Amino acid sequence: MIYTLTLNPSLDYMIEADNVSLGKLNRTTSEAKFPGGKGINVSRVLNAMGVESRTLGFIGGFTGEFIENALIAEGIQTSFVKVAADTRINVKLKAEQETEFNAKGPDISSTEYNNLISKIRSLSEGDMLVLAGSIPSSLSEQTYEELIQLCKEQKTEFVVDAEGELLKKILHYQPFLIKPNHHELGQFFQADIISKKQAAHYAKQLVELGAKHVIVSLAGEGAVYVNSELTLFAEVPKGEVKSSVGAGDSMVAGFLSAYQKTKDPAAAFQYSTAAGSATAFSIGLCTDDKVQQLLSQIKIEKKA
Numbered sequence: 645m646i647y648t649l650t651l652n653p654s655l656d657y658m659i660e661a662d663n664v665s666l667g668k669l670n671r672t673t674s675e676a677k678f679p680g681g682k683g684i685n686v687s688r689v690l691n692a693m694g695v696e697s698r699t700l701g702f703i704g705g706f707t708g709e710f711i712e713n714a715l716i717a718e719g720i721q722t723s724f725v726k727v728a729a730d731t732r733i734n735v736k737l738k739a740e741q742e743t744e745f746n747a748k749g750p751d752i753s754s755t756e757y758n759n760l761i762s763k764i765r766s767l768s769e770g771d772m773l774v775l776a777g778s779i780p781s782s783l784s785e786q787t788y789e790e791l792i793q794l795c796k797e798q799k800t801e802f803v804v805d806a807e808g809e810l811l812k813k814i815l816h817y818q819p820f821l822i823k824p825n826h827h828e829l830g831q832f833f834q835a836d837i838i839s840k841k842q843a844a845h846y847a848k849q850l851v852e853l854g855a856k857h858v859i860v861s862l863a864g865e866g867a868v869y870v871n872s873e874l875t876l877f878a879e880v881p882k883g884e885v886k887s888s889v890g891a892g893d894s895m896v897a898g899f900l901s902a903y904q905k906t907k908d909p910a911a912a913f914q915y916s917t918a919a920g921s922a923t924a925f926s927i928g929l930c931t932d933d934k935v936q937q938l939l940s941q942i943k944i945e946k947k948a
């Protein structure tokens with residue numbers, strides 16, 4: 645079973661406005677709300693692809709209730725630890741540019757954290773844990789490392805989608821998959837990464853440091869895949885970007901879903917990239933139909 649862990653879920657409040665002036669009253673032209681947070685998005689996209697998963701993490705208050713009810717309505721299994729304070733609301737503004745405000749989120753007590761540990765202890769060989777998103781500031785920066793050590797003891801495979809600094813500490817535990825975007829990869833290596841060639845150069849180093857599969861996403865410029873034998877570049881189709889929120893999470897879900905079915909990294913990478921673009925071209929996350937429609941437009945090129 646795939647388990648997704650979202651330590652800091654969010655209600656994503658997506659608003660559109662024609663023009664935005666700081667310091668003035670702005671009115672929106674549309675608004676929508678979605679259950680959010682990286683692990684939750686991975687579960688929602690897996691579900692859209694017909695792959696079962698269970699969501700773990702901390703949720704609380706009316707926003708937490710909204711998220712859990714929405715997931716259950718979609719048929720997703722949830723196993724959250726309930727916390728006292730409200731789950732955060734992240735504001736995603738689409739105007740001439742996309743602007744995001746990700747809130748800090750509630751404090752997590754040590755009892756609540758221990759409840760999560762008990763849940764993670766029940767995972768075993770054959771399970772996979774997807775750790776995705778930021779760590780709430782009330783928890784230790786070592787939290788991912790602690791949880792990954794548990795995974796290692798239990799022979800549970802794991803995937804990490806997190807910022808560069810978090811990635812640094814966990815590569816030697818040999819994650820099954822990591823998916824930094826080019827900014828996160830740049831943060832990791834303190835370099836400016838703007839081309840696929842540069843991304844591949846650094847992704848190879850991540851494989852040498854322990855990652856089994858690495859995908860680097862470069863938004864509208866496409867993506868790069870590297871494992872110990874293979875380097876692939878993906879081109880993405882042009883289209884109207886409605887909101888790229890969750891595009892990276894969709895790539896993770898797309899790769900896991902297709903790899904589970906085919907065990908073929910190239911096919912999984914192509915499907916993953918199609919999922920990212922299908923989400924970018926949607927308000928909310930992709931559907932399997934949208935991914936299938938884009939699949940043949942994702943050109944995969946093998947590199948030396």
Ligand SMILES: Nc1ncnc2c1ncn2[C@@H]1O[C@H](COP(=O)(O)OP(=O)(O)O)[C@@H](O)[C@H]1O
Nearest residue numbers: 825861862863864866867880891892920921924
């Ligand atoms: N402008 C775009 N046009 C087409 N596809 C896009 C665009 N922006 C994002 N995508 C798709 O979404 C994927 C992930 O986007 P990116 O913004 O790099 O990730 P993240 O959400 O993790 O920051 C890309 O690899 C691509 O497949």
Ligand SMILES: O=P(O)(O)OC[C@H]1O[C@](O)(COP(=O)(O)O)[C@@H](O)[C@@H]1O
Nearest residue numbers: 680681682734777778890891892893
């Ligand atoms: O945990 P973080 O880093 O604050 O990110 C949370 C945000 O990331 C998202 O999961 C979107 O992530 P991506 O656009 O990187 O796929 C939103 O749903 C959520 O608001």
